[in-house]
Amino acid sequence: MAGEVSFFELGVGDGERARKFFGGLFGWAFEPGPSDGGGFAIRTPNVPGGLHGDDPGAxxxxxFAVDDMDAALERVRALGGSVDEAGPGSGxxxxxxxxxxxxCHDDQGTPFGLHRPPQPD
Structure with missing residues (x-):
């Protein structure tokens, strides 16, 4: 599982407008997001996603999936990349x-994210 695409996030200017567009284009289902961030959870046939508004330049x-978030973040830094200190969806x-x-950003500044999926109880 480590290294596989596990989630995607779309930042847009108008979340409701994007929901209608991508829902119409791909048939994706949307659910309201968590109360701490608004937006929508996106259900696709393969990879789950999220959509948030008020972010027109995103x-x-x-x-990418990781088994151990702390170890992966240390590895990013050791390889010359950087980690944004404020993580999304931290509630x-x-x-x-x-x-x-x-x-995160790789050693050339390319943005990407690390994701540790929810763990079963």
């Missing part, structure tokens, strides 16, 4: 529902 983010409800996320 690019799509791909999140308890969001972590329980979607897992842990951290935005």
């Amino acid at each position: 690019r799509p983010y791909l999140f 308890e409800e969001s972590i329980a529902r979607f897992g842990r996320f951290r935005l």
Whole structure:
């Protein structure tokens, strides 16, 4: 599982408008996101996603699965990359529902994300 695409996030200017567009284009199902972040959870046939508004300059983010978030973040730094200190979806409800996320940049500045999916109880 480590290294596989496990989640994607779309940042857009108008979340409701994007929901209608991508729902119409791909037939994706949308659910309201957690109360701490708004937006929508996206259900696709393969990889789950998220959509948030009020972010018109955002690019799509791909999140890659990791088994140990702390070890993966240390490895990013050791390889010359950087880790954004404020991670998205850090509230308890969001972590329980979607897992842990951290935005990172490789050693050339390319953005990507790490994702530790929710763990079964």
